[in-house]
């Protein structure tokens with residue numbers, strides 16, 4: 001058998017196997033492109049959980065006819081120029097792979113227009129085969145329609161689950177991207193019913209409440225810096241925990257949603273002894289560090305990263321989170337003591353009896369505070385209700401101002417679709433918040 005180089009269509013299909021494993025992955029890639037294009041409004045339409053139709057429309061910068069054609073070529077990207085840029089990535093995309101991959105495994109349509117163009121450009125691709133390029137009507141921004149995902153990859157199609165399951169994954173993917181971007185107006189419709197509606201709001205806290213519902217209520221704000229590293233977000237106070245571990249951790253590194261074992265381990269350690277076994281806190285954390293200190297090019301879906309100084313980072317996180325948890329716990333305990341004026345053990349009033357002794361475990365706390373760190377840590381500690389409301393996003397060059405966006409939608413609420421379980425909307429997991 002002779003060795004030969006594969007044709008582009010086959011290469012794209014192989015890449016699609018890694019990048020686009022289900023409708024949710026295609027949606028994630030398209031939304032990330034809209035975010036990178038500075039969109040302040042994103043509208044998503046889905047049919048059959050995304051299996052039949054995915055349409056993502058944005059009001060971003062759009063593409064010229066030439067760029068639109070190029071974007072369908074493998075490794076064509078506007079986001080990096082050379083290998084050096086790989087170590088200082090500030091955009092969500094950088095490989096130039098997503099659009100051609102998706103187009104190779106679907107019936108694909110792109111309509112895009114820049115603000116200076118007289119008209120939009122429409123490109124049709126069918127299973128990786130270019131069908132047509134033509135001028136078209138269309139407003140500034142980009143609309144991509146993906147029909148019948150995997151219609152030409154029957155093996156992959158067979159692995160797709162029910163509409164409900166695919167929709168649940170799709171909404172999770174959307175929520176993860178939009179949770180930390182309150183300046184983006186988002187609407188998602190499934191089979192013509194609105195399933196997510198989150199207009200522009202001022203703070204991350206307001207967006208979190210909109211998207212996560214009850215799960216985001218009562219969280220305590222956390223903020224800390226160590227040299228060029230900073231962390232901010234909101235976490236469950238001691239005594240508030242859930243029965244499920246999935247969908248409780250919203251971790252972002254330089255505004256990229258990640259599933260990172262080092263960060264998860266740090267969170268677990270921070271809550272050690274403060275939470276009963278088998279229960280999980282809700283954690284929304286934004287870790288920002290110099291792009292050259294983190295490698296994002298380690299996973300096809302770009303949801304895993306590698307840190308240069310992982311020990312330093314995790315020690316900083318443990319200390320910051322633990323400090324906030326203990327401070328809030330102490331304040332509540334002192335308040336409770338003052339009110340009752342009866343001698344009682346120093347424990348948080350929201351602390352379940354079963355885990356009280358471990359809460360103030362002195363050896364653990366002092367071991368943590370003795371963690372070696374190269375730069376001083378500052379952790380700002382706030383009472384839950386007040387600061388969490390002030391938990392504002394910092395500016396980001398990739399993110400445009402939301403000031404000009406008008407919310408024109410008649411609906412201003414996140415609507416529950418009755419035909420699917422609550423969990424798909426991210427409102428509740430299998431158990432309600434437990435206040436003990």
Ligand SMILES: Nc1ncnc2c1ncn2[C@@H]1O[C@H](COP(=O)(O)OP(=O)(O)OP(=O)(O)O)[C@@H](O)[C@H]1O
Pocket residue numbers: 029033034037058060061062063071076077078079092093094095096097098099100141142
């Ligand atoms: N919604 C959009 N608005 C404006 N430009 C877009 C949009 N979607 C894609 N593009 C352009 O098409 C290019 C290719 O997109 P694609 O998603 O394939 O690659 P990428 O985002 O650069 O990298 P990655 O494969 O890591 O996502 C992008 O670099 C961008 O210039």
Ligand SMILES: [Mg+2]
Pocket residue numbers: 029032033092093094098099
């Ligand atoms: Mg992309």
